[in-house]
Amino acid sequence: MNPLRNLARHPVRTALALAGIAVTTAMLLDMVLLAGGIERSFAQLLLGRGYQVRVSPRGTLPFDTEATIPGARGIAATMRRDPAVEAVAPIVGSSIHARRGDSLVTLFGYGIDPAAQALYQVTAGADLAPGDSAGLLLSAPAARVLAAAIGDTVVLVSRLDPQMAVAGSSRTVVVRGVVRWLYDARDQASVGTLVPVMQELAAFRAEDRVSAFAVRVTGDADSAAARLRAALPSLEINSVGAMVLRFRERLTYFRQLSLILGTISLGVTVLLVGTLLTITVNERRGEIATLRAIGVARGTIVRAVMLEGGALTTLGGGLGVLLGLATAEQLDRILTSFPGLPAAISFFVPDARSLALAAAVLVITGIVAGAYPAWLAARAPIAETLRTEAT
Amino acid sequence: MPLLVATALTKDYPMNGEVVHALRGVSLTVAPGDYVAIVGPSGCGKSTLLQLLGGIDTPSAGSVALEGTRLETLGDSALTRLRLTRLGFVFQRFHLLPVLSAAENVELPMAEAGLPRDARRARARELLRYVGLEGRAGHRATQLSGGEMQRVAIARALANRPALLLADEPTGELDAATGRGILDLFRRLNDDGATIVVVTHDDRLAGEAGRVIHMLDGHIVDETRGAGR
Ligand SMILES: Nc1ncnc2c1ncn2[C@@H]1O[C@H](COP(=O)(O)OP(=O)(O)O)[C@@H](O)[C@H]1O
Numbered sequence: 001m002n003p004l005r006n007l008a009r010h011p012v013r014t015a016l017a018l019a020g021i022a023v024t025t026a027m028l029l030d031m032v033l034l035a036g037g038i039e040r041s042f043a044q045l046l047l048g049r050g051y052q053v054r055v056s057p058r059g060t061l062p063f064d065t066e067a068t069i070p071g072a073r074g075i076a077a078t079m080r081r082d083p084a085v086e087a088v089a090p091i092v093g094s095s096i097h098a099r100r101g102d103s104l105v106t107l108f109g110y111g112i113d114p115a116a117q118a119l120y121q122v123t124a125g126a127d128l129a130p131g132d133s134a135g136l137l138l139s140a141p142a143a144r145v146l147a148a149a150i151g152d153t154v155v156l157v158s159r160l161d162p163q164m165a166v167a168g169s170s171r172t173v174v175v176r177g178v179v180r181w182l183y184d185a186r187d188q189a190s191v192g193t194l195v196p197v198m199q200e201l202a203a204f205r206a207e208d209r210v211s212a213f214a215v216r217v218t219g220d221a222d223s224a225a226a227r228l229r230a231a232l233p234s235l236e237i238n239s240v241g242a243m244v245l246r247f248r249e250r251l252t253y254f255r256q257l258s259l260i261l262g263t264i265s266l267g268v269t270v271l272l273v274g275t276l277l278t279i280t281v282n283e284r285r286g287e288i289a290t291l292r293a294i295g296v297a298r299g300t301i302v303r304a305v306m307l308e309g310g311a312l313t314t315l316g317g318g319l320g321v322l323l324g325l326a327t328a329e330q331l332d333r334i335l336t337s338f339p340g341l342p343a344a345i346s347f348f349v350p351d352a353r354s355l356a357l358a359a360a361v362l363v364i365t366g367i368v369a370g371a372y373p374a375w376l377a378a379r380a381p382i383a384e385t386l387r388t389e390a391t
Numbered sequence: 392m393p394l395l396v397a398t399a400l401t402k403d404y405p406m407n408g409e410v411v412h413a414l415r416g417v418s419l420t421v422a423p424g425d426y427v428a429i430v431g432p433s434g435c436g437k438s439t440l441l442q443l444l445g446g447i448d449t450p451s452a453g454s455v456a457l458e459g460t461r462l463e464t465l466g467d468s469a470l471t472r473l474r475l476t477r478l479g480f481v482f483q484r485f486h487l488l489p490v491l492s493a494a495e496n497v498e499l500p501m502a503e504a505g506l507p508r509d510a511r512r513a514r515a516r517e518l519l520r521y522v523g524l525e526g527r528a529g530h531r532a533t534q535l536s537g538g539e540m541q542r543v544a545i546a547r548a549l550a551n552r553p554a555l556l557l558a559d560e561p562t563g564e565l566d567a568a569t570g571r572g573i574l575d576l577f578r579r580l581n582d583d584g585a586t587i588v589v590v591t592h593d594d595r596l597a598g599e600a601g602r603v604i605h606m607l608d609g610h611i612v613d614e615t616r617g618a619g620r
């Protein structure tokens with residue numbers, strides 16, 4: 001009545017069943033991870049540097065459109081007047097160019113304030129010092145594209161108006177550090193300078209335009225965002241929490257889809273385990289009748305089969321979790337290489353709760369799937385079964 | 392007090408709209424220490440009678456009382472418990488669990504009865520020694536010969552010290568020499584005090600029993616004395 005020994009009776013069949021359970025478990029797990037993953041990882045990304053409020057032009061999300069916010073310094077000052085505001089990080093984003101030999105390469109340019117920034121982490125070299133108008137930060141892909149290292153000189157060229165075939169203004173800067181831009185897509189060649197430098201290159205300087213602000217507040221971010229919204233009604237001001245909620249609404253369809261697919265894969269597992277255990281139990285009808293004859297209780301027999309189902313799904317499920325995590329990683333790699341998507345977004349975020357949920361559902365499935373055939377077998381008339389199944 | 396009293400047992404099986412009268416009113420009393428052989432032509436109802444005596448099937452009419460307990464008054468779990476603790480079954484085809492070792496097969500009814508592991512181990516060892524298989528305790532059931540399997544099955548039947556040992560054609564699957572060994576074992580068991588009811592075709596086995604009950608067409612037609620008690 002040892003479940004593992006019973007499973008080992010038909011090694012090929014058991015191996016096939018385990019493989020089937022592993023595949024459906026992997027699918028179930030991936031669906032569970034996918035359903036919550038994007039949203040969690042989106043929130044993690046937005047809160048990565050502790051700035052809980054975003055300010056963008058009315059009706060847009062940060063970097064959603066080319067729209068910009070004029071009068072940045074005044075707005076920043078207004079926001080700082082709110083006692084809950086700890087830091088205001090202005091963000092400029094624009095497409096610019098840099099000289100490489102005789103040609104120009106296109107880059108994405110950030111304007112940042114190193115004293116208050118929610119955009120990057122320095123991975124090599126130094127951050128910009130306040131007032132370092134000649135300093136440049138590079139992403140690793142930008143360093144590759146420009147073939148530039150820390151200490152090298154780079155000539156940035158302003159955005160070209162395609163209508164006018166004249167070169168824009170240019171600016172010579174020195175590479176201070178290599179950084180990871182949190183919102184960059186994979187392989188995005190991005191550079192960063194102080195806000196005024198990038199404003200000039202992007203032709204934002206005259207009206208003191210920025211693309212967005214990130215704001216760090218103390219206390220409740222939603223009420224801070226509401227106050228700022230009241231003070232600056234021409235802007236779109238939201239807490240990250242509210243943005244995630246809105247994002248979540250957009251993903252409802254997606255979550256429903258993964259819920260349905262997850263349910264299907266669970267159903268397949270139930271059928272698989274149920275079929276296998278029904279076959280197994282039927283094969284053992286004679287054996288079960290013998291056990292009943294010599295005084296083994298129905299409950300003992302049902303428990304033994306349930307244990308076998310549990311062992312089967314635990315083993316298969318364990319393999320499935322490994323398979324599912326490996327698959328999730330692969331899929332994640334494919335999905336996050338979509339152009340324009342921040343590479344830091346992860347579609348499959350393993351969390352203990354999803355894992356525990358998938359595991360529990362699966363093992364319970366195995367236990368329950370075996371219970372019915374076992375109960376039927378334990379109820380079969382003993383004498384008659386012994387007579388017909390005599391082995 | 393008799394150990395077992397069966398009164399006016401009948402058993403009808405429905406069969407393609409007709410009724411097979413497997414037992415047509417059988418009464419039988421077994422005293423402690425009896426060695427009873429039930430003989431008769433194939434199909435006369437021997438196995439059916441044994442199954443009713445052992446509480447693994449219910450009579451169409453009549454009653455069976457074991458140690459004063461009427462089996463038909465018991466619910467399924469009480470009857471199961473009674474089979475476990477008061478009865479021992481030996482089948483023609485042994486019916487051991489193939490995934491278990493000889494010792495584990497013997498321990499199984501003791502585990503079901505809730506005996507602690509050490510006590511189970513010790514008793515299984517003792518029983519396997521009794522049936523002459525002390526060297527085979529760790530073998531899987533499938534690695535044993537027919538005679539050895541039947542010995543393990545007998546040890547299993549004795550595990551919970553039953554009041555009555557029931558055996559249906561225990562030598563039916565064995566060659567003459569191997570069957571002889573099983574006969575000797577039954578003989579010895581009875582000498583040691585076991586009460587045995589055995590269904591058999593085997594004249595030698597019947598000859599060793601104390602009481603030989605002859606059946607024909609669902610009736611007991613005669614009882615003779617054998618060599619045993
Ligand atoms: N489950 C059953 N269904 C129908 N007929 C049965 C069943 N069990 C036994 N019988 C019939 O009852 C009669 C007695 O059977 P059985 O007790 O097995 O005889 P024996 O053991 O003496 O050979 C036979 O005619 C047999 O075919």
Ligand SMILES: [Mg+2]
Pocket residue numbers: 437438439
């Ligand atoms: Mg028979």
